[in-house]
Amino acid sequence: MESSIYVYLLSILLFCHIIPFTHSFNSSFQPRCHDDESSALFQFKESFIIDNTFDDCYPKVESWKLVKGERGDCCSWDGVQCDEETNHVISLNLANSCLYGSINSNNTLFRLVHLHSLNLACNDFNLSQIPSQIGRLSRLTHLNLSFSSLSGQIPQQIFNLSRLISLDLSRYHHGLKLHNPSFKDLVQHLTNLKVLHLSSMNISSKVPELLANFSSLESLRLSGCALQGEFPVGIFQLPNLKILDLSYNPDLKGYLPPFQLKSALKSLILSGSNFVGELPSSFGNLAYLEELDIYRCNFTGKIPYSFRNLSKLVYLDLSRNHFSPSISSFSSVGNLTKITTLRLVGLNLTGEIPSWLMNLTQLSVVNLRQNQLTGPIPSWLMNLTQLSLVNLGFNQLTGPIPSSLAKLSKLENVFFWNNQLSGQIPFQIYNLTSLCNLELSSNDLQGSIPSNVSRLKNLEGLDLHSNNLVGSVDLSAFLQLKKLRLLILSFNSLTLITKISTTASTPKFQVLGLASCNLAGFPRFLHNQDQLEFLDLSSNNILGKLPSWMCSISTNYLDYLNLSHNLLTGFEKEPALFQWAQIRILDLRSNRLHGSLPLPPSSTFSYLISHNKLVGEVSALLCKLSALETLDLSFNNLSGSLPHCLGNLSDSLSLLDLRRNNFNGSIPSTWRTGCKLRMISIGYNQLQGKVPRTLAKCSSLELIDFGKNLIIDRFPSWLRNLQDLRILILRSNGFYGVIDKPQAKGFSNLRVIDLSHNSFTGKLSSIHFEIWDAMKVINASLMTYMGDSMGPNDWFPAGAYYGRYDYSMILYSKGLELEYTKIPDILTAIDFSYNKFEGEIPDIIGNLQKLYLLNLSNNFLNGHIPSSLANLKALECLDLSRNMLSGKLPSELSKLTFLSSFNVSYNQLEGPIPRGNQFDTFESNRYEGNKGLCGFPLKKKCENFEASPQERSNVVEDDDTGFVFKFKWMIVLIGYGSGFIFGVVVGHKVTRKKHNWFLKTFGRKQQHRSQRVNRRRSIS
Template sequence: MESSIYVCLLSILLFCHIIPFTHSFNSSFQPRCHDDESSALLQFKESFIVNNTFDDCYPKVESWKLVKGERGDCCSWDGVQCDEETNHVISLNLANSCLYGSINSNNTLFRLVHLHTLNLAWNDINLSQIPSQVGRLSRLTHLNLSFSGLSGQIPQQIFNLSRLISLDLSLCFHGLKLHKPSFKDLVQHLTNLKVLHLASMNISSKVPELLANFSSLESLSLSDCVLQGEFPVGIFQLPNLKILDLSYNRDLKGYLPPFQLKSALKSLILSGSNFVGELPSSFGNLAYLEELDIDRCNFTGKIPYSFRNLSKLVYLDLSHNHFSSSISSFSWVGNPNKITTLRLLGLNLTGEIPSWLMNLTQLSEVNLGRNQLTGPIPSWLMNLTQLSVVYLGFNRLTGPIPSSLAKLSKLELVYFRNNQLSGKIPFQIYNFTSLSELALSSNELHGSIPSNISQVKNLEVLDLQSNNLVGSVELSSFLQLKKLTFLTLSFNSLTLITKTSTNASTPDFLVLGLAFCNLTEFPRFLHNQDMLESLDLSSNNIKGEIPSWMCSISTNSLDYLNLSHNLLTGFEKDPAVLQWAKIRILDLRYNRLHGSFPLPPQSTSSYLISNNKLVGKVSALLCNLSALEILDLSFNNLSGRLPHCLGNLGDSLSLLDLRRNNFNGSVPSTWRNGCKLKMISISYNQFQGQVPRSLAKCSSLELIDFGNNHIIDSFPSWFRNLEKLRILILRSNGFFGLIDRPQTKGFSNLRVIDLSHNNFTGKMPSTYFEMWDAMKVINASLMTYMEDSMFPHDWYNPFTNYGQYDYSMIMYNKGLELEYRKIPSILTAIDFSNNKFEGEIPDIIGNLQQLYLLNLSNNLLNGHIPSSLANLTELECLDLSRNMLSGKLPPELSKLTFLSSFNVSYNQLEGPIPRGNQFDIFESNQYEGNKGLCGAPLKKKCENFEASPQERSNVVEDDDTGSVFEFKWMIVLIGYGSGFIFGVVVGHKIPRKKHDWFVKTFGRKRQHRSQRVNRRRSRS
């Protein structure tokens, strides 16, 4: 008995030793991986380069080697998984594996026909198309090629993958397309999908209604797919849908339906689409919602009260919609205590920063920018200890920056730009140990920059421009911040001390704004800057030539360079073509540059070199600048004929300013269909010939100024087809003949027309007066200026305070030649003076109630002055002198309380001069040459005349005792090199710091009364 038990135990022990031995023997000589699949994988590996320079990637294929033993088994290689029973490779996951190369139809990848899962995301499959051989992998259930650099049309063979439940082709960036086959074809064949991600694919079609039948669909991402039409509302009702991303499809329309109580939605992203209507009251039924982003849609109405039920909400962005709710209406946000990101930008919210924010104890980002919030920045923000981003820019916040913010140890971004904050920059700034961005520009901060700024070691962005900061600042304190890439100190009262060795270690800057910093030379540290994208050294006192080394910095990266308003005389080495290969905006205005015209690089979109001393001709090579949008050569001494090919730039050119040069010959006449020109100003040159008819193709024209040339032509009535035309100046040329009655309507947006000093004849063009609708409506509630952006739409502009190109013009106003460097959008003017117009002044002029200036002097007009002119209640300048007008001055003209310049001299008028209001300040020379006029200010008294009660009641108070009215205009007289006078409108409130800088730069502070203006004018 015992022996049998012993034998049994011995047998068991022997068997236990044999099993591991046998397994070891089999594993050495019979690897699980099939030879053909192992070979296919190795050949696939060899078709790529492993590029370890990619960020955060791990090269899985480096483990793929054929050796005996366990390591030779491809089923054990990184990223490879085999079936437990068949040993076939069923999963290949090489996401983010540092692969660089191409895939073609011969690639051995397509021999792995047993694959269920293929993931090549986050590699660089170098502009390859998806090969048609992908159809051989018919057993695939999961295919992920996102972020892989693929391009081209999706092959029809992808329809063979009918088992797919997850397809991700998102964000390949180089342009995957789904046209033929179409999006509709795709969903008709792949009906088992649970996950469909096609973000950034060019689809350019509607969303198929069939998707609303995909009851298993859990995640749908169609962001930035050029989708069109109306989104099928049934997709919102899919029972298992958790993620829906339709963002950045501007032409995709839709609305939100009532939501079911058991909706599974966790993430709803509609930002940048065209969804409209109100948010449904059933929004609170989305009990699982964690992320809601509807930024830049067109939603209206009130925020539903049911939002307070969204207890799982973590991310909320309602920005840039049209809700009627106030900031207090968002108090429901204080209930969900899990919110980490709150964005309520651009909702026109008013009031103070709400205290209910204190309830969001997990908040890491709060963004209330671009509203109208007032009051101080609350100190209780320090209680939100998880805050890393505080964005309150573009509001009306006042008071100091709370020093208590320094207690927020996780704070990374502080954005308070464009407010009315005052006080000093907190000295406690050195406590911001995690701070990477500090943007305080365009406020009213004063005092000095804290000396301990250099202790904020993680700072990358420091934006302090356009404040009232003072004192001397050592540049070295900023150069110690080795991570700093963005530094703007412009438009303060700082003196920047730049004594730094060119060999010193400096940060690699991307953006530098050092305008108005009292610099007298180019900072030497720029020698080492090779990555600059934006550099502003304008409004300093930098003298002499631009050194050669300056023209060699950041030649492959510089995008914006502003050297305007300095004392530069030229280039140390005169360049045939400037060498910044990627520059788009080059501003050299208001210097003393002499010599020939320097040609900008071909990349240039805005070239501004006005107000210098350039001479010679403009090279025809300028026509090679196919990207040119703004060209300003005005106020130089350039001469000769313009290159005939300049009109060929109409496909890109929007602003052309050639004023005050010596150009001659004909105006470029080769403007083509599709011309984008908005402004053409060629006044004060010697151009000849006729107005080029091809300008009629430039349908975007807003300003045409051909004044002071030698153009001989009839009135270009065909300009009436330019629907956007607002300013037309033909002054001082040889225009002649009648202004014919127009056959069709037009000129409805015309606000300024100057035909003075020509040879026009016949009666005043009353039919045109009927057409000038923009001069009829008084709307001075919001005063803006005519301008155009100097920056392309795709360019982040750190210089928003002075990044606009202002339209400008020269006009006669109140007897003075004025240069309007900024043209107010409300300015309206008619100047027909110094022609040979005859007949009566049409009554219909009285309908142009927005008119500010009317000058009909030096013509052959006769008849009475129409009393309808009293309807021009905004009129400030009226000149009817040197005509043959007769009769009395209408007493109703005394109602024109803004009239500050009036002249009816040298006519045949008679009777009493009106009294009251403005007529008590006009001088006798404004009436001389009319023998029949009487009354003050003339010495001739009127017999048997007594002022009416109305006229006596209109008498204005004396200037020293108070004013019952205030003029809306001012004229700033400045010493200008060419002797011109500068005119500016002040009906628009200008922030104090900008106004002070503006006055300091351009002239004296405003004067409200015409007496003061006249006294200053006489002194000048």
């Protein structure tokens, strides 16, 4: 009882004391935040706009409040941290907080002098410079201003931040500069750094050697900084370095040193830099390495055996180096069982898809694109159940697409384009409901498109162009796929049914390729398309005038429009008014357009409108298209003088094709220094005057064609200064006089020269033929074409090959006019026919061992035919007719096993005609007019002449290989090999019906592969 009373009294006593204490505490409560810092933060907030349109941003400062008459506790505000003892603001983290506006030296932010950490990353400071007041925050240890749209030179006051251990000034594109002060100045002052991220800053200098002394450095990111010189090798050996990113610095050179056993490296990224040499055998010492990216470097040799020790590796990209192409040399990669991403692109790997991939059961992404892999797609690939992306494009894979592919339930992206896959598209593939991209273009797939394509509700991209698919396809099946953004069905044998209501709900396409789909008109569903960037309706049967509504679809987005190879006759409204504000490529070639030349929008850089029926003059307003790079008006009926202001486009114009019109007057002569012209083709017009010397300012010229005009001039010897010139055609003009001997080496890259049908005189100087180096050695292992490496639409889908301009020209061979719509790089030709050249044929012509055509006919040449011509082993056409040549036909010419056209008629030759090989196939008219010649195929027999080469031996030995062929077998080979360039290649003049065949025959087998990749394909 007493104890209970005691407890009760004690409770009362305590309660009486607690009440006044509590009242005292409440009445004296003080916010932690200092007044000046609270005010500074609030004013900082008020100096910016909150822009919620930023991706995934969260406006932290919206929660900051100052109640009138009361003090706000900024230490409780979102993103603010205060010191527990002093209550000063020591950390401000407003990363990705939707801030928009400029930041300057008066900003109240710089009153927070107690800050240790400042993070303003991923905001938009409207290209402000970093204020010099940043130097007031001298206590900072962590500063992050990355991806915040800052620009200009880094202020010197940043050196006051000597306590910094982490500095991140990265951004997406160059904006910030580190020139004066320099990179070297920065590292000299900030010696405590553990983290230094300056990616995409414009540094343009060497990497300071001093960085190799930063023993505490843990992370160094210098991607895309325009770094130069040799990278200090000691940085690789820093004991605490975990992350090193030097990517996309093409002028940064270096090599990999031996790695220490205890290296801490977790991420090594060198992609797009100029690192060379072999990977060191000690690579396996990088036991903690998780990411290795050496894409597009210059490494050579084999993958070291020690690679198998990189047991923690998750991401591996060895693409586009010069490693040994044997797939077996990469077998050590098969031991890296934790890899989730493997990229081996463009390594020329041979053989079948390697079986060691089976071991990599965690693979999510595998990319073996652009190799030379053969064989079928293996069935065991389906055991890699984690796969979300598989890219086997641009190989030589054969066989069907396995139906078991449908077992990969996580598969989202399939890229099998540009192979030789056959059979039907397995209908099971359309059960992959998670599929986002399906790329099967440029194969040999047959059959129809399965009707259950509409089940792929997540599909964003479908590309089936250039196969052998057949049947009628109802477009409505694709329009049910609401996420579909890319659809290409071009160049099959499909008939597209497009009877869809204009009010029907359709996907918002960005890329649409419906070329060669038997369309008879413009699909009406295009009315509702307002986000199209790419539209290809070429090679259809669209007849009549271009409707006005087509000229205004997707006005703010359309970048590429191809209506070529149709039956369009004009425009619903004249003059045509194109309303596409952003269009770059407009292709209207090969229609029936009549009337005057329509002007494209000012944004156009490629305007292709050849092979139509346009008339009238070319307006000088064309010269206002300051972005124009390619202009093709050829094969029309345009007339009048060319606008002389065309030369004003020197800063942009690269390809100019005006052939086959009725232009007159003089050639524009206002070309300026720095002219970017690579091709000028104005043949088959009525242009007069002289060749303008201002073309010498166009130092990048590769092709000049002035053939079939009314030009009267001497040989423009100053063209020798154009070091890239490969084709020169001056045929059928009024050129005259002696061709001067070159004072210095020139025309070294010349491959085709046509001076025929002019009035040139004098002797054929040996010096000219001596300097034409490009005709001596040519790599014929791959069939490539002029202009393959360039093109205005490289990012577009491969189905848009009509959208690029190909170098083209006309040559004469075997009495035929041959139009080359693509010019093989191996094509070499000399045509000096129908002039007044005299003297002997120089022996030195025999050095041009890769010459395909030599035509010296219809001149006044005399002397003997040099036996050195037998060295021209690639020669297909040789015409020496109608000269005054004498002596015997060299028997060595019978070694020219590719010779398909030979003419020495109307000379003064004598003696026996060589026998064997092609000489047994030439007709007698090739020798007529030579009274002294005898032997087959002439009726005149040779007296006292020993047995012909064929009679003496029935075999021919190849000088290069040593292989011996029976003569009859050689005749069989003639049908395949002889006349390839000047016979088979004539097929380059391709009709629309044959285009698919041409793409597969000359495209895949000879690597004429369009590599224009849609921007949406960056995932691959």
